[in-house]
Amino acid sequence: MENLGDILRRITEQATLRNTDRLEDTSLGSLETAEVCDICQGAGWVSRAVPVGHPDFGQAFPCKCHELDDNSTQVESLRRYSNLGPLNRISFSQTRADGPLPDTISQQRFSKALSASVQYADEPSGWIIFTGPSGSGKTQLAVSIANHCIENGLTTFFIISSELLDHLRSTYAPDNETTYDVLFEQVKNVPLLVLDDLNTQYVSQWAQEKLFQILNHRFNAQLATVITVRGALERLDESLRSRIETAEDFSNVFQLGQYNTRLARRIGDIPSGMLRMNFTNFDHRGGSSSTSNQQASLEHALSSARKFAGRPDGWILLTGPHGSGKTHLAVAMAAESLRSGDTVFFAFVPDLLDHLRTTFSPNSSIGYDELFEQIKTAPLLILDDLGSESSTPWADEKLYQIMVYRHETLLPTIITTSYGLTEFRDDKSRIGSRLMDDLVVEWVPIDAPDYRAHRR
Known part of the structure; x- marks a missing residue:
């Protein structure tokens, strides 16, 4: 069994040779080689040939060759195997306790994740997953875990998910000496796998299947795994997500940072022309043609909004017909929150x-997960004219996900709609069921x- 780090270096070298015209200037023999063990071929660990169901099935055990090494030699061998390269300098001791981001919420989240990471690194068991926007410290924690485990003598392998897929594809090249099975099996069975930047949003069906096979095997064999996801778990394929979300006793998920990019905030800004709508200029009389019941309805709405x-x-x-003042009151409520320094997403x-659909474009300057998370978690969210959107399964599902999250977390939400109770029951029953909870929602x-x- 060849050293996995050497396999990947050789695959990369061969891929480079295939894509250059100067083959005579590059030599595979220039790669650094060292004596390798005849048993483990330099991997440092072996698996036992036992049937499925045996306690040792899928487990890795130190090779006999390591019994002859002193601790420093073992650690150096594990570092070469790990594929960490320059990242082997990153450690918990160099990690700020409050993380890289300045806001209080992000610092609290990072501190909690750091504490859990240190505990996990001492006794790696199950999965630990870090989600969040770029620059929130996910890889810092993952690599710190990897280096700590190497210091403790655990065989560890680090790789970015996109690079892993590239290496797997390259094994099909006719001049590649490494078979697909050798590389695939070693990644599946390494005692600790650190998979950085896991993403299934823009990859092929083949790539999704390979990632699922690796993680499904590690899940079933209960192999220690560290995963980072740029964004929220929702960006992962459902089959992968199920392995993470349905095993709370096996996997721990930590969200780092906040989804509050400037572009997302700009999308949620109240248009400047609408800020003139306030409580003072709201006409609670409804015009000369309004009946006493209609005026009472407007006065009640104004009182409830205040x-x-x-x-x-x-x-x-x-709720009410178009032009009855729903949006006016919604903006007036938002303006009060803005004056108090609170964040509002309109x-x-x-x-x-x-906006959510356009985030799937390769040219989008904001990711779907960043925008979607900010909408879901906004301190105050205004959904104006619910029901006027084109009703498609995708649109209904996105709105339902937003509603469910905010309903379960009791986040303040303002909704305007021309729909009535019957229409919600008939057309949007899942959303309607949330809106009918009178313990949370005031109609x-x-x-x-x-x-x-009246102005015409």
Whole structure:
């Protein structure tokens, strides 16, 4: 069994040779070689030929060759095998306790993840997963775990998921000396695998299947695995996500950082022209043609909106015909929160879904997960004109995911809609079931004529 680090270096070298015209200037013999053990071929570990179900099935054991090495020799051998390269300098001692980001929430999250990482590195068991935006410290923690485990004598292998897939593909080249099976089996069975930047959003079906086979094997064999995901778990293929989310006693997920990029905040800004809408200029009389019942409806809506703005708690749902003042009151409530220094995400629902769709474009300047997470977790979210969007399974699912998260976490939410109770039951039953929870949602029906018509 050849050393996995040497396999990948040789594959990379061969791929380079195939893509250059100067073959005579490069020699495979220039790669550094060393005497390797006849038993493990330099890997430092072996697996036992036992049947499925045996306690040792899928486990790795130190090779006899390491029994003759002193500790420093073993560690140096493990470092060569690990594929960490220059990253072998990263350690917990060099890691800031509050992480790389300046905001309080990110620092608290990093501190919690760091503490868990140190415990995991001392006794690697199960999976530990770090999610979050770029620059939040995911790889720092993953590599620190890897180096700590190497110091403790555990065979560890680090690789970026995209590089792993490239190496697997290259084994099919006719001049490649490494077979697919050799590389694939070693990655599947290494005692500790650190898989950096796992992403299945923009990869082929073949690539998704390979990643699933590796992680499924490691899950079933209960092999220690460290994974980093740029963004939220939602960006992963459902089959991979199920391995992470359905085994709380086996895997621990830590979110680092916050999804609050400038572009996402700009998407959620209230248009400047709408900021003129406030409580003072809201017409609670509804025009000369309004009946006493309609005026009472407007006065009740104004009172409810003022109360919510004073202390945003739970959800408020403003229903009524177009032009009855729903959006005016929603913006007025948001303005009060903005004046208090709170963060508000305003979204006209059809535009919001368009923004989410465009994030899948290769040219998008913001990722889907970053925008989606900011919408889900906004301190105050306004969903304007719910029900006016094109109803597709994808759109309904995205809205439902937002609703479920905010409903379960009781995040303050303002919703305006021209839908009534019957329409929600018939057209959007899953969303409607959340809106009918009167312990969380205050329904505020507005029975008033279109105020725009009175200005004509």
